[in-house]
Amino acid sequence: xxxxxxxxxxxxxxxxxxxxxxxxxxxxxxxxxxxxxxxxxxxxxxxxxxxxxxxxxxxxxxxxxxxxxxxxxxxxxxxxxxxxxxxxxxxxxxxxxxxxxxxxxxxxxxxxxxxxxxxxx
Numbered sequence: 681x682x683x684x685x686x687x688x689x690x691x692x693x694x695x696x697x698x699x700x701x702x703x704x705x706x707x708x709x710x711x712x713x714x715x716x717x718x719x720x721x722x723x724x725x726x727x728x729x730x731x732x733x734x735x736x737x738x739x740x741x742x743x744x745x746x747x748x749x750x751x752x753x754x755x756x757x758x759x760x761x762x763x764x765x766x767x768x769x770x771x772x773x774x775x776x777x778x779x780x781x782x783x784x785x786x787x788x789x790x791x792x793x794x795x796x797x798x799x800x801x
Contacts, residue, residue, distance in 0.1 A: 719743050719789075726752040732762060735787065736769055742789045750783040 722738050724731060725748040735745050747766075752759045763777075766787060770777045773790045780786050786794060 721746055723748065725750070726759075726762060729762075732765060735766060739770065739773060739775055739787060739789045744789065744792070745785075745787040747785040747787060748783055749785055753783060 719742045721744045723746045724735055724738070726732075726735075735747060738745050749759060749763075752762060763785070766785075767777050770787055775790050775792060776788045776794045778786050778794045778796055788794060
């Protein structure tokens with residue numbers, strides 16, 4: 681048994697766990713790879729006004745939100761309004777918000793900040 685196998689288990693074990701994880705992607709409440717955690721990164725798609733409430737609830741539960749705005753970008757005026765509301769809420773809880781791609785926004789809960797500048801190598 682090699683060093684990596686003793687630390688990480690055999691490759692056969694890893695493939696079994698990966699298969700289980702890939703087969704359970706439809707079930708949001710199942711995490712076969714890890715046990716329960718205190719906080720999560722939650723992917724949410726911004727499609728309606730109700731999704732704003734969902735984002736706020738997740739942030740109040742100390743979860744990080746990865747917000748997809750692809751479908752909301754069809755109405756730029758409404759998208760700007762929604763993001764303004766989320767930005768105000770995020771500031772009020774001492775969280776942070778940043779665009780990470782054309783259609784993805786990262787929003788953090790209270791006392792968690794996003795490094796908005798990258799180190800140059």
